[in-house]
Amino acid sequence: MVATLLYEIPLQGGDVTDGVVRVDDTVRRPASTSTPSVHALLMHLEAAGFxxxxxxxxxxxxxxQILTYVPGTTGLRLESASDEALAGLAGLVREFHDATAGFPLTLDGWEEGSxxxxxxxxxxxCDLTMDNVIFRxxxxxxxxxxxxxxxxxxLFDIVTALRHWAPIADPVDRPPLLHALDVGERLRLFCxxxxxLPRDRRRLLELARLRFHRSYTVMRTRASAGGNWAKMWANGAGERIRRAAAWLDVHEDELHAHLV
Incomplete structure (x- = not known):
């Protein structure tokens, strides 16, 4: 065990996990049933040089949990809304995926989700929101x-990222910095x-639709148990998913044209 220092700075930004604090150059996070798997993954990434x-x-x-604090900025800013940032994120996600090679792909021990x-x-x-990407x-x-x-x-992890970063969302739910972006161009840029691969580009929008359906169901189930999931649901998370799916249905052909 490592002794905890007294001076703790609450870290804001995430929707799901409360009680995340910074202590000097470390972050303390509440543990969960998936913590052993997450720690094993992070140690694998370190050994792989990621x-x-x-x-x-x-x-x-x-x-x-005690993790190292990664300095930088998070959240939606001019720098994170740019095409250059999107391309950089795509490269970082590719490096991450490649670095997980050789790690066991058993489904046991992880947080359940779509x-x-x-x-x-x-x-x-599987949660690549603006709050979970550090910029420097x-x-x-x-x-x-x-x-x-x-x-x-x-492709599923890519679709999850593009949900937030393209974004695949009804314009009414997009932040002002992302409101007027050409979503089709950004899908192509990320890809x-x-x-x-071409076969995955052809399947991307189909998988996005499947993800919307399944994430709606998963979130509704989690919300029924209370906690932060219930708060997110009460704040319209389910309605935003439904609107995003409907927007995708209307604009699928023009988005698909950018991908193929």
Whole structure:
């Protein structure tokens, strides 16, 4: 066990996990049933030479995870809304996926969530929102908050990222900085920078629709148990998913044209 220092700075931004604090150069996070799997993944990434993730330090006397603090900025800003940032994120996600090679892809021990029907290829982050990407010098540098990570396909994790970063969303739900962007162009840009194969590009929108359906069901189930999931649901998360799916139905052909 590692002794906890007294001075703790609450860290804001995530929707799901409360009680995340910074202590000097470390972050303390509440543990969950998936913590052993997440720590094993982070140690694998370190051994693989992937620099874009926190390192595992241990557990403190309160049973909290101790991870290294990754300095930088998060959230939606001019720098994170740019095409350059999107291409940089695609490259970072590709590096992350490649670095998970050789890690066991068993589904046991991870947080349950929506997923692809195909056989898992990588460990996906599965929660690549603006709050979970660290920027340095205007470019994506690291991924944080791996609580929802799980075995999946490359394309499913890509679709999850593009939900927020393209964004695949009804304009009424987009932040002002993302409101007028050409979503089709950004889908293509991400796919080009990542190196998404043609067969996966043809399937991307189909998988996005499947993800919307399944994430709606998963979130509704989690919300019924209360906690932060219930707060997100009460704040319209389910309605935003439904609107995004409807927007995708209307604009699928023009988006698909950018991908093929």
């Amino acid at each position: 620099e874009g993730a926190p390192r595992v330090v241990g557990m403190d006397e309160f049973g909290r 997923n692809d029907d195909k056989v898992p290829e990588v460990i996906g982050h 010098a205007g470019r994506p540098y690291a991924l944080i908050d791996f609580d929802l990570a799980r075995p999946t396909t490359r 080009d920078a990542y190196g998404v």
